[in-house]
Amino acid sequence: METSTNSVRNPILKRLATRAMGLTGADIERIVRQARLKARREKRPLRFEDLEAGIRMDRPAVPYDVRWRFAVHEAGHAIVHHVLKLGPIHGINIDTANGGYSQLGFTASGSDTLGYIEDMLAMLMAGRAAEQIVVGSVSSGSGGSDDSDLARATKLALAMERTLGFAAVHPLLYRHDRDQASVLDGNPDLAARVHARLETALAKAQEILQQNRGALDLLVEELFDMQSLSGDEVSSIITNLQSF
Numbered sequence: 001m002e003t004s005t006n007s008v009r010n011p012i013l014k015r016l017a018t019r020a021m022g023l024t025g026a027d028i029e030r031i032v033r034q035a036r037l038k039a040r041r042e043k044r045p046l047r048f049e050d051l052e053a054g055i056r057m058d059r060p061a062v063p064y065d066v067r068w069r070f071a072v073h074e075a076g077h078a079i080v081h082h083v084l085k086l087g088p089i090h091g092i093n094i095d096t097a098n099g100g101y102s103q104l105g106f107t108a109s110g111s112d113t114l115g116y117i118e119d120m121l122a123m124l125m126a127g128r129a130a131e132q133i134v135v136g137s138v139s140s141g142s143g144g145s146d147d148s149d150l151a152r153a154t155k156l157a158l159a160m161e162r163t164l165g166f167a168a169v170h171p172l173l174y175r176h177d178r179d180q181a182s183v184l185d186g187n188p189d190l191a192a193r194v195h196a197r198l199e200t201a202l203a204k205a206q207e208i209l210q211q212n213r214g215a216l217d218l219l220v221e222e223l224f225d226m227q228s229l230s231g232d233e234v235s236s237i238i239t240n241l242q243s244f
Contacts, residue, residue: 062095069131070094071224073141074102076130077123079216080205082238084119089235093228099141103231114166117156121201122208124153129205130216150198155180157197161190168193212238 035050062070074092081089087105094100104123110116127149128142143150160166162175162183169189177183184191209216215238222237223229229237 067094067227068220068224069135069139069141070100071220072130072134073127073139074100075216075219075223076126076128076133076205076209077102077104078219078234079130079212079238080123080126080208082235083208083212084123086116086119086123089231091228091230092223092234094223095227114160117160117164117166118197118201118204121153121156121197122204124149124156125198125202126205126209129202130209130220133206133209133213134216134220153198153201154184154194157194157201158184158190160197161193 031051036046038050039046071094074094078089078092081087081102081104085107087107090103090105092100092102106120125142128138131138131141142148145151158177158180161168162177165171165174167173184194219229219234219237222233226233
């Protein structure tokens with residue numbers, strides 16, 4: 001049987017691309033340059049391991065329990081994203097300088113509808129939901145920064161109440177808020193409605209994950225062992241289990 005060169009190289013390139021998720025173009029350029037110099041000094045061809053080591057940047061190994069929680073958290077996002085058909089999954093990596101990282105795509109069709117936005121909220125809350133289900137407790141991994149899951153979910157839920165026309169009170173009013181925290185802190189009723197949307201989204205994510213517990217557990221195990229999975233590998237794990 002003939003095997004094309006591309007079919008041999010593609011899995012390697014996919015693995016490297018997945019391990020490099022979250023890095024900038026400048027980071028990757030530097031890593032490749034340094035790996036080539038190392039191989040040249042040792043008078044040998046460039047190896048996969050050279051690039052992988054450069055991507056890791058000599059970081060210490062992540063503790064077992066932290067790595068496990070990273071895998072649970074990112075697997076939760078992936079499962080809910082897949083079940084709700086929000087778009088393609090490009091890859092997951094739990095060995096980045098900032099912890100876990102999921103590269104998810106989103107379809108444009110229907111993205112301006114209430115149902116789609118509610119599904120997005122569920123996907124954003126799915127990491128926390130997975131931690132509750134699998135670990136039995138939650139970490140601060142969902143929050144802590146302006147680009148965190150909780151920050152993005154809160155911003156989206158607030159927009160539903162203030163600018164997107166889906167408010168429970170006065171839905172036709174458009175009210176742009178420059179200071180989200182002040183608006184929520186100064187309006188307890190609004191904060192309660194936003195929080196209620198997040199609670200509903202969390203419950204939806206928990207229900208989906210419970211219904212797909214087999215896929216969740218297997219994806220967590222594979223991700224924990226491999227530390228990074230391509231989109232094809234993630235989809236294969238989920239769809240193969242769902243077919244039974």
